[in-house]
Amino acid sequence: xxxxxxxxxxxxxxxxxxxxxxxxxxxxxxxxxxxxxxxxxxxxxxxxxxxxxxxxxxxxxxxxxxxxxxxxxxxxxxxxxxxxxxxxxxxxxxxxxxxxxxxxxxxxxxxxxxxxxxxxxxxxxxxxxxxxxxxxxxxxxxxxxxxxxxxxxxxxxxxxxxxxxxxxxxxxxxxxxxxxxxxxxxxxxxxxxxxxxxxxxxxxxxxxxxxxxxxxxxxxxxxxxxxxxxxxxxxxxxxxxxxxxxxxxxxxxxxxxxxxxxxxxxxxxxxxxxxxxxxxxxxxxxxxxxxxxxxxxxxxxxxxxxxxxxxxxxxxxxxxxxxxxxxxxxxxxxxxxxxxxxxxxxxxxxxxxxxxxxxxxxxxxxxxxxxxxx
Amino acid sequence: xxxxxxxxxxxxxxxxxxxxxxxxxxxxxxxxxxxxxxxxxxxxxxxxxxxxxxxxxxxxxxxxxxxxxxxxxxxxxxxxxxxxxxxxxxxxxxxxxxxxxxxxxxxxxxxxxxxxxxxxxxxxxxxxxxxxxxxxxxxxxxxxxxxxxxxxxxxxx
Numbered sequence: 001x002x003x004x005x006x007x008x009x010x011x012x013x014x015x016x017x018x019x020x021x022x023x024x025x026x027x028x029x030x031x032x033x034x035x036x037x038x039x040x041x042x043x044x045x046x047x048x049x050x051x052x053x054x055x056x057x058x059x060x061x062x063x064x065x066x067x068x069x070x071x072x073x074x075x076x077x078x079x080x081x082x083x084x085x086x087x088x089x090x091x092x093x094x095x096x097x098x099x100x101x102x103x104x105x106x107x108x109x110x111x112x113x114x115x116x117x118x119x120x121x122x123x124x125x126x127x128x129x130x131x132x133x134x135x136x137x138x139x140x141x142x143x144x145x146x147x148x149x150x151x152x153x154x155x156x157x158x159x160x161x162x163x164x165x166x167x168x169x170x171x172x173x174x175x176x177x178x179x180x181x182x183x184x185x186x187x188x189x190x191x192x193x194x195x196x197x198x199x200x201x202x203x204x205x206x207x208x209x210x211x212x213x214x215x216x217x218x219x220x221x222x223x224x225x226x227x228x229x230x231x232x233x234x235x236x237x238x239x240x241x242x243x244x245x246x247x248x249x250x251x252x253x254x255x256x257x258x259x260x261x262x263x264x265x266x267x268x269x270x271x272x273x274x275x276x277x278x279x280x281x282x283x284x285x286x287x288x289x290x291x292x293x294x295x296x297x298x299x300x301x302x303x304x305x306x307x308x309x310x311x312x313x314x315x316x317x318x319x320x321x322x323x324x325x326x327x328x329x330x331x332x333x334x335x336x337x338x339x340x341x342x343x344x345x346x347x348x349x350x351x352x353x354x355x356x357x358x359x360x361x362x363x364x365x366x367x368x369x370x371x372x373x374x
Numbered sequence: 375x376x377x378x379x380x381x382x383x384x385x386x387x388x389x390x391x392x393x394x395x396x397x398x399x400x401x402x403x404x405x406x407x408x409x410x411x412x413x414x415x416x417x418x419x420x421x422x423x424x425x426x427x428x429x430x431x432x433x434x435x436x437x438x439x440x441x442x443x444x445x446x447x448x449x450x451x452x453x454x455x456x457x458x459x460x461x462x463x464x465x466x467x468x469x470x471x472x473x474x475x476x477x478x479x480x481x482x483x484x485x486x487x488x489x490x491x492x493x494x495x496x497x498x499x500x501x502x503x504x505x506x507x508x509x510x511x512x513x514x515x516x517x518x519x520x521x522x523x524x525x526x527x528x529x530x531x
Contacts (some may be wrong), residue, residue: 070487187483191399199401203410203417203477206399210479370415 006146031357055178057356060216061184061224066183080183087176164211208367215359223264224318230273230312231260238277238302247297248284249277259305263312263349268336274305379475380421380449382498390491397480403467416454418477422446425471430477443468455481455499467478
């Protein structure tokens with residue numbers, strides 16, 4: 001009896017896995033077709049499309065704030081102006097103080113990595129690691145050039161992204177102006193657009209638009225709050241490591257921000273978040289016998305990030321992230337692989353981007369099904 | 375037909391009516407064009423500005439049965455503003471119609487940005503539902519009395 005039951009459970013699991021795999025493949029094919037179609041059909045409007053997408057995402061994030069101001073009696077126009085006043089102040093402060101500081105930090109870490117790659121202390125560290133690992137895995141050899149190249153490449157790319165951000169300051173202003181129009185007049189624009197829909201599909205389109213907007217607002221707000229939570233916890237944790245163990249980890253704000261952003265990627269994000277901290281700790285503490293005895297604080301860093309993840313998974317995420325982000329591990333791996341072909345930024349954005357697409361596709365599917373159109 | 379004639383909006387000031395006017399949708403329907411079908415997810419109410427609308431009940435293997443015919447000033451589907459359950463009947467334009475549509479997403483948006491106005495609309499909707507409930511109760515009492523009489527009368531005879 002029990003064997004029959006277990007066979008049934010196993011066959012259900014296999015069926016569930018196949019269904020889930022099938023769904024993932026269908027979603028993937030749809031997304032790739034949409035992306036390819038958009039890319040092929042609108043090569044001339046690619047930039048405009050990019051601006052519109054980013055402005056729409058910003059509108060979804062900022063809309064609740066402007067709505068709240070409007071419900072408190074402030075006219076929508078003034079509410080949007082207040083929000084933008086705040087954003088411009090933040091950007092201004094960031095440009096004047098933050099970005100040069102971050103660029104310095106990234107450049108400094110890159111220099112440390114490149115300088116240290118030529119020193120004997122790094123050689124001895126690598127030899128030490130190789131000899132320890134060789135006890136368990138014969139023929140294993142960690143190449144110093146690979147480590148130094150990879151680390152320099154990682155921080156070099158990060159530096160070029162930040163420097164690129166400075167160059168594209170005008171683009172940011174342009175996107176913010178579009179967002180401003182969307183915030184003030186978006187409702188009317190969307191109404192005009194939906195009014196062109198034939199009567200047969202009108203109610204359905206209105207509902208899909210409303211539900212998608214709601215889901216996206218919840219999803220993006222949840223993701224941003226969770227990322228902010230992880231970033232703050234990581235910064236506090238790294239400061240504590242420096243304070244209690246004298247771990248000498250520099251660039252704490254940058255590393256915390258990377259950990260927060262990486263957290264948007266399920267499964268692999270937390271590991272990606274701790275890598276910069278480990279690299280910085282290794283290179284900052286080379287030649288220090290106390291640090292070498294503590295194995296360059298790698299275990300401390302891993303435990304700290306593990307605690308951050310525990311707090312995030314059990315306290316913060318259940319409160320702020322909606323349940324719509326559940327993803328098959330295979331989906332996540334494929335998305336990261338595809339993103340990594342494009343660049344570091346695409347790798348970070350692939351999973352949240354997929355989450356947004358999934359919400360839109362699900363709502364359109366449910367709407368069409370509810371009205372018996374499919 | 376003024377929006378304020380519909381009982382859901384009759385308690386609103388002219389400034390509030392102006393806000394609602396920005397939220398509503400004016401749609402044109404050709405004769406025999408469905409406004410909604412029976413079983414569709416309900417998402418809003420309709421007010422007839424011009425023309426006539428038939429409310430039909432689909433009966434399996436039979437022609438749809440017309441329950442009522444509505445004309446200018448009449449409104450229907452207001453319960454769908456509160457409840458997303460499927461439509462219990464179909465609505466079809468009998469002739470060329472101009473109809474105001476006020477949907478759940480519009481009401482939700484008003485509740486979010488103008489909570490006082492949204493509450494007034496919800497209160498008016500509750501009043502409509504209370505009147506309907508009272509009238510249904512009265513009908514039920516009448517029906518049960520007729521049934522009681524029918525049950526009691528054979529014994530008396």
